[in-house]
Amino acid sequence: MTSLTLPLKIDLRHVHLSDEQFYQLCINNPDLTVERDAQGALILMSPVGGDGGNQELELGTDLTIWNRRTKLGKVFSSSTLFKLPGGGDRSPDAAWVELSRWQALTPEQRRKFPPIAPDFVIELRSPTDSLSMLQEKMQEYMDSGVRLGWLINPQDQQVEIYRQGQEKVAESLPTELSGESVLPGFVLSLNRFEDE
Template structure:
């Protein structure tokens, strides 16, 4: 559902609200994010597995879907990734509100209400804005689609190994680790 923005204050309040629905600002319209129990749960698994590796190796920071990211050509667009990784070298210092640098990795977990065309458009937006790697997790298919900024996309499932490449050095895990039994 999209709602035209009527004021900056209203927009900021909706984007930063901790209670109620989660919103993104897309082309000047507030859009409620599609979130389900299953997609939230899987985002938690991804965050745990990725976050453990990042913390153990002091690679940077892993964030959840509450962080607004303003890195797009259109100043009236603020997105939220289900999970994001920002390397230590690029992470902002202190609390600066919205993130204004491109994460190195963005993870999107598809919810039942998400449209394939919108998911693909969001991947393209992330890559165009400077994100180096995007993982799209499909819970129903138990797949992870991998979109590097340079190179070919791939689809992983089952026993396939997902790696962070040069974006998240040393990270590797089986795709099955992201899906509950």
């Protein structure tokens, strides 16, 4: 196992790596979950627990089943890091990119961290996640061109819906969400988060 030791006194907001250095850091430390915000600050994230990992996979599975039926794009897991046009390197819990946009990338771009904003993202708040940091991340997605995003917050029994060029809307759980024009015909029932 390759390991990385970071001194605890280091301020990760001031560690600036080139794109290639960041890529090598991630590739050489596969057990480390790292993102960068639009300002280039490194963000180290802890792994999710059993409940969170199960919920993430269930959400991704629903999206995958819809996409297999429609063949409209590509679905990505939380292990995929996107190099956003706004400057950040982010890993949504689930993401979807429209097929023609994905096919426009070169094979090298698809193999590394795709330099593209997904059309759709899901973030699932875990008990250790800061709500304000996730809301900032969702705004970063919108600023980078994501068309639709859902921030599912079981702790507060709500979901925040982010649409390109609009104010976010919060709905109480349980609810049913529509993929709207971004994911035509996709409906996600969020009754599984009731009383979590």
